[in-house]
Amino acid sequence: MKLRFARQSGYTFIELMVVMIIVGIIGTLAYPAYTSMARKAYYAEVKKTMGVIAEETHLYFVDQSQYPPEVAAGVQPKGILNWPADAPLDGVYDYDQWNVGSSQCYIQIAFQGDNQQVDYPVNQVNVPPQNFAEFDDDLVLGIALYDC
Numbered sequence: 001m002k003l004r005f006a007r008q009s010g011y012t013f014i015e016l017m018v019v020m021i022i023v024g025i026i027g028t029l030a031y032p033a034y035t036s037m038a039r040k041a042y043y044a045e046v047k048k049t050m051g052v053i054a055e056e057t058h059l060y061f062v063d064q065s066q067y068p069p070e071v072a073a074g075v076q077p078k079g080i081l082n083w084p085a086d087a088p089l090d091g092v093y094d095y096d097q098w099n100v101g102s103s104q105c106y107i108q109i110a111f112q113g114d115n116q117q118v119d120y121p122v123n124q125v126n127v128p129p130q131n132f133a134e135f136d137d138d139l140v141l142g143i144a145l146y147d148c
Contacts, residue, residue: 042088043139047132049084050109050141053093054130056080057107057143067107067144070097073116091137092116098123105148113137 060079061067068077073094076083080095087093094110106125112118119136120126127133127142134140 039089045088046091046111046139047141049082049093050111050132050139052082053080053095053109054141054143056082057095057109061144067097067105068095071095073110073112073118087111089114089137090116094118096122099148100125100145103147104145106145107143109141109143111139113139 057067057077057080064079068079071077074092075095077095084093091114092112094112095107096110097105097107100106100123108126110118110120114137119138120133120140121135125142125145126135126140129142129144132139132141
């Protein structure tokens with residue numbers, strides 16, 4: 001009597017484990033790049049939104065001969081119609097206006113990132129008008145520096 005051995009097809013446990021380890025390593029290497037690219041995309045959206053707010057702030061000044069008064073973080077300033085209801089990365093938009101020096105006033109739009117804390121200095125010029133600067137996870141756009 002002849003015994004026939006059937007050939008089994010498929011993968012062994014070891015082969016599957018090797019593939020899983022390789023996929024895990026690739027994922028571990030790719031994740032930081034993915035999060036970095038996602039953050040850059042969110043901040044590009046934030047910069048665009050801040051630019052729109054800056055334009056509206058200037059239009060308010062042209063119409064009213066003054067800038068909107070300062071409000072708390074996350075609160076829509078008077079006369080700014082396109083204030084975002086939601087911010088990416090669980091952040092908060094903030095409109096700041098304060099005196100710097102004896103006769104100068106400074107206005108900025110800030111985006112407080114993930115931690116929703118102020119990581120930029122207050123009551124000073126953080127960035128010249130029409131420029132952006134990053135402070136930890138915050139983004140600041142200078143709007144105006146004028147005699148008040």
